Amino acid sequence: MSQSAYIKLVKGSKDLQLTLQDVQDALLRYREMTALTGKQLGWDYENAAFPYTIETQGDERWFYLKGVTSPYKHIIIGTAETTTVGGDPVRCVQVVLPEESTHGDKSKANELCKYIAKSWLAELTMFNGRTVYYNPRK
Template structure:
């Protein structure tokens, strides 16, 4: 069975609405900053930090990897209505590997912190990255 994590954009968030293109830009930003960390450490860290290839299709992102221990995850953006803010959904399929689950947790925390949103993790626990 698939598992999901959600990032809800709230009144204290940086943005109320977000697009798939903007989420893809955040992943490219993540890849860029981790490659700079690797340069400072003299280590090829970018392939370990972001072992996925990002592709956009049908209104969601598919993150797929050929690396050992990784498979695939999906990131979608949805809006509950015109007056309701957007939310992001990170989905892991039932055949996802442990590396996918770890990276999905890492990415969801990164995205929630960057957007100052409310994160509901895969285990149902909530983390708040905005001022309450």
Template sequence: MASYAFIKLGEADTGFSREDLLHYIQYYKEITSKTGQQLDWGYENAAFPYDVDDVDDHLVLASKERGYYKIFLSVQQKDENEQKHTYIQVFLPEKATHGDKGKANEFCKFIAKKVKGELHLFSGKVMSFNKK
């Protein structure tokens, strides 16, 4: 079954774009690579086993590794109560694996911490990283 998670950014973050999301993906890959260097192990491939494709209005994280399939990411803006909110939508297709869900949860937490957002997990639980 397909499932969704999303990160809700604050009203002040309406300028967040797909390029910003790509930047965070690159940063995540970079820091996991450094962890791998410290451990003398190719950790970056295990931590982020995806290739990134920019397709139409979303990013596709596709893996050729066994146990992984795809994760879709998009940045959306919605009006709520006369205020604009930016969301990072995370979608797992029906063929997604448990590995994809685990990596998506891990990556969502990383992004939510960086943008100080409110993470709505696939399970429906909410984690807030907004320091109010």
């Protein structure tokens, strides 16, 4: 059975609108940051931190990350709209681990979700159902 995590853009987030391109840009920014870290450390940290290629199928609602090394297979990422407890519509990113995904995929997906949610000041519902609030709540 597949597992899902959700990154929700709620009140207090940097932006309340998002596109699939925004998610891809965030992943590319993550990859660039790890490449710079690797350059400072003198080793290929980029491929260890982001062992995927971004693959699109022509659908504007989702794309997937395809693993380039053996312990990683794939992660599916898409955008959607969901409702909150108050009934308000909220834009979100759904990160799905299909049945074929490995423990390595789950670890990387958790890491990527935390990075994106923190940079967007969003609310993150992780694969285990726990919620992490990166948005300012008053």
